[in-house]
Amino acid sequence: MGAQVNIVAQIHFKGGYYFIALKENQPTLFEEAQELAANYAPVDTAYEMVPDKGKVTEYTAKVFKVIKRVVKEDGLKRIIRVDIKTTHKKDKQVTYDTRYYIANSNFSAAHYMRTARKHWSIENDCHWQLDVTFG
DSSP: OTTOHHHHHHHHHTTOOOEEEEOTTSHHHHHHHHHHHHHSOOSEEEEEEEEETTEEEEEEEEEEEOOTTTOOOTTOOEEEEEEEEEEETTTOOEEEEEEEEEESSOOOHHHHHHHHHHHHHHHHHHHHIIIIIOO
């Protein structure tokens, strides 16, 4: 719902900021974001390692300035790529995940990484409530 063109346009033109997860259901913008991240240097990078029960998770956020010849969306200023590497302590199994976000602001990579992690926490808490409380 969040990456709907009309919603993003309203937020931008009313002077608000948005930070929205970009998924493959927006194929053109998703491909443009991947192309930008693959072919251009980030303007900022942040790294964080988070040890947890039985695993260590490493986050790397890279912020890319939108280049209009690659990304055509109006008002969009930044593409954020967050790479996640999770190492399970017991069996040393390693998993990787990459997520993309769009933003119309110019914050630091550390700021965007904190925002993404808060979003995941809220989403996980909501799913837990649905699964456990409501069965």
